[in-house]
Amino acid sequence: MAPEVLKRNYGPEVDVWSAGVILYILLSGVPPFWAETEQGVAQSILRGVIDFREDPWPHVSQSAKNLVRLMLEPDPKRRLTAQQVLEHPWIQNAKKAPNVSLGHIVRARLKQFSMMNRLKKKVMRVIAEHLTIEEVEVIRDMFRLMDTDNDGAVTFEELKSGLQKVGSKLTEIEMKLLMEAADIDGNGILDYGEFVAITIHLQRIENDEHLRRAFLFFDKNGSGYIEIDELKEALFDDSGNVDTQVLIDIIQEVDADKDGRISYEDFVIMMKSGTDWRKASRQYSRERFKSLSVNLMKGGSL
Numbered sequence: 413m414a415p416e417v418l419k420r421n422y423g424p425e426v427d428v429w430s431a432g433v434i435l436y437i438l439l440s441g442v443p444p445f446w447a448e449t450e451q452g453v454a455q456s457i458l459r460g461v462i463d464f465r466e467d468p469w470p471h472v473s474q475s476a477k478n479l480v481r482l483m484l485e486p487d488p489k490r491r492l493t494a495q496q497v498l499e500h501p502w503i504q505n506a507k508k509a510p511n512v513s514l515g516h517i518v519r520a521r522l523k524q525f526s527m528m529n530r531l532k533k534k535v536m537r538v539i540a541e542h543l544t545i546e547e548v549e550v551i552r553d554m555f556r557l558m559d560t561d562n563d564g565a566v567t568f569e570e571l572k573s574g575l576q577k578v579g580s581k582l583t584e585i586e587m588k589l590l591m592e593a594a595d596i597d598g599n600g601i602l603d604y605g606e607f608v609a610i611t612i613h614l615q616r617i618e619n620d621e622h623l624r625r626a627f628l629f630f631d632k633n634g635s636g637y638i639e640i641d642e643l644k645e646a647l648f649d650d651s652g653n654v655d656t657q658v659l660i661d662i663i664q665e666v667d668a669d670k671d672g673r674i675s676y677e678d679f680v681i682m683m684k685s686g687t688d689w690r691k692a693s694r695q696y697s698r699e700r701f702k703s704l705s706v707n708l709m710k711g712g713s714l
Contacts, residue, residue, distance in 0.1 A: 413426070413430075413454075413457065413592060414430070414457075415457050415486050417592070418454050422488070425488035425489075425491050425493075428483050428492055428494055428497060429484060429488075431497070432444075432482075432483025436462075439468070439472055439518070440468060440469060440518060441468075441518035444462050444480075444484060445457045451583060454588075462480070462481060468518055475501050478500075478502070479497070479500045479502045479503070482500075483497060520657075531643070531647060532682075532683065534647065535626045535630075538625070538630075542625045542626075551611045554574070554607075555604055557574055558570045558571060565601040567600070568587070571602065572584065575587060623676075623680055623683055624676070626683075627676050630646055630679075636676065637673040637675055638679065639672075639673045640672070643674075644659055666678045666681075666682045668681070
């Protein structure tokens with residue numbers, strides 16, 4: 413989200429910001445602003461520091477970096493308009509520029525993030541399908557409690573007030589991020605379906621029984637672990653394909669004791685945290701350091 417969204421005073425300039433974030437991700441495989449927590453992400457956005465030092469940015473043209481920087485200008489009044497973006501030299505000269513590959517790392521990062529998201533969405537769907545009648549009733553009652561004007565939708569202020577009434581410890585920034593994530597159609601309010609999704613999200617963080625049910629869904633052979641074949645079966649896409657290397661990368665990221673499979677403890681940690689973009693970056697940095705070390709041992713130079 414653009415910094416002015418976090419300050420709750422924004423206009424159409426936020427769309428250019430969002431497009432700039434997407435462009436940054438497409439060129440590097442990681443987002444421009446990230447942290448361990450949603451609040452940390454918000455603080456990173458407000459700081460507005462963009463890092464062009466890490467790979468693959470040294471291989472990206474100055475023109476492309478200039479466009480990204482101007483689209484991610486923190487001050488909406490100084491940010492490029494949509495028309496100015498279209499008129500930027502990097503866009504105008506697209507057909508003349510050489511088609512240089514950014515290497516495997518960007519592609520690998522994007523695939524892993526996409527697959528990890530698919531896994532987490534699958535877990536959420538399993539949780540939703542296994543809610544008891546009583547739990548569904550609780551969600552419906554909570555929706556009615558928060559929908560104070562009975563218009564069939566929950567505004568941010570109603571959500572904030574309702575969460576405070578039920579003793580939520582979420583900060584206002586975290587509530588805002590949660591609202592933005594759940595508001596799928598982007599109309600600034602939550603309908604009942606969107607509210608169910610946000611409630612399941614909160615319950616899945618706090619209710620280990622839901623996670624246990626979901627884990628057992630994936631652990632088909634009852635071994636107490638999710639193994640690569642079980643992960644592969646769960647994540648087949650519509651075409652019946654799945655990238656085995658990406659599955660291996662996910663297991664390596666989630667598997668704390670490095671035995672090649674996901675325990676229930678690993679699974680809980682994965683679901684209670686965001687996708688760690690930094691691990692992808694750190695993993696690449698380790699590979700790069702190893703490569704440089706080998707080069708130095710052979711008498712090479714930095």
